[in-house]
Amino acid sequence: MTPLLSVKNIEKRYGARIGCTGVNFDLFPGEVMGIVGESGSGKSTLLNCLAGHLAPDQGSVTYDRTSTGPVDTVTMAEAERRMLSRTEWAFVHQNPRDGLRMGVSAGGNVGERLMAVGARHYGNIRETSTDWLGRVEIADSRIDDRPSAFSGGMQQRLQIARNLVTGPRLVFMDEPTGGLDVSVQARLLDLLRGLVREMGLSAIIVTHDLAVVRLLADRLMVMKDGNVIEQGLTDQVLDDPQAAYTQLLVSSVLQV
Numbered sequence: 001m002t003p004l005l006s007v008k009n010i011e012k013r014y015g016a017r018i019g020c021t022g023v024n025f026d027l028f029p030g031e032v033m034g035i036v037g038e039s040g041s042g043k044s045t046l047l048n049c050l051a052g053h054l055a056p057d058q059g060s061v062t063y064d065r066t067s068t069g070p071v072d073t074v075t076m077a078e079a080e081r082r083m084l085s086r087t088e089w090a091f092v093h094q095n096p097r098d099g100l101r102m103g104v105s106a107g108g109n110v111g112e113r114l115m116a117v118g119a120r121h122y123g124n125i126r127e128t129s130t131d132w133l134g135r136v137e138i139a140d141s142r143i144d145d146r147p148s149a150f151s152g153g154m155q156q157r158l159q160i161a162r163n164l165v166t167g168p169r170l171v172f173m174d175e176p177t178g179g180l181d182v183s184v185q186a187r188l189l190d191l192l193r194g195l196v197r198e199m200g201l202s203a204i205i206v207t208h209d210l211a212v213v214r215l216l217a218d219r220l221m222v223m224k225d226g227n228v229i230e231q232g233l234t235d236q237v238l239d240d241p242q243a244a245y246t247q248l249l250v251s252s253v254l255q256v
């Protein structure tokens with residue numbers, strides 16, 4: 001089977017400082033990969049290199065695009081990458097404000113993504129938007145409200161609807177449950193798990209929360225000081241960690 005994403009030898013430096021280095025992995029269709037590690041270990045740098053937000057200094061990221069087959073997203077033209085981000089990819093930010101348009105209604109936030117991929121019929125756009133708000137547990141009556149009138153959990157659910165409405169194949173998530181109350185996190189996690197399964201999504205999720213990877217990720221990558229120090233099936237890595245650092249991480253000795 002062709003990997004959906006094939007990552008080879010990615011390195012990103014900030015001057016002399018290493019962001020991440022020597023990262024290699026394949027992600028297959030329908031797989032969810034978790035990336036964990038303490039603060040500053042290089043998780044966000046790697047995610048941003050994979051999603052095309054940062055240009056790595058070395059390495060390749062090959063994506064199996066529906067229309068053309070495998071393409072190197074590091075060297076592709078910016079316009080092409082932007083098109084991928086609107087159609088086959090999605091990016092869920094930790095802070096919903098970074099992924100929403102705060103001055104646009106909830107329905108508009110979802111609907112404009114449909115318009116960006118060519119939807120023109122107002123009635124259909126409104127209907128699909130309402131349907132998606134329902135799927136993320138936002139009442140119909142809130143469709144014309146702006147996200148600024150929503151709670152943090154609702155904003156995050158709206159960001160998820162905005163990202164998934166166009167039916168992406170690959171979703172990048174940066175601490176999707178970070179910054180939320182514990183009870184809100186649990187509900188959001190449940191919702192995400194349902195959507196990922198139902199839509200057969202592939203995803204790469206950065207988190208410092210092992211409960212998030214336990215619930216969502218098939219595979220897990222552990223990072224420290226910019227390096228991947230262990231990777232494998234989530235249950236295997238968490239239940240039988242090989243690296244001393246992962247053992248500390250799992251035994252909660254480390255605060256990540």
Ligand SMILES: Nc1ncnc2c1ncn2[C@@H]1O[C@H](COP(=O)(O)OP(=O)(O)OP(=O)(O)O)[C@@H](O)[C@H]1O
Binds near residue numbers: 014017019
């Ligand atoms: N814009 C930048 N300029 C310089 N150094 C940076 C920049 N962004 C990140 N770094 C450095 O790169 C390394 C990896 O940082 P990164 O933000 O990727 O880690 P992280 O694991 O995502 O951390 P956190 O969980 O705190 O977000 C750190 O040493 C960090 O200081």
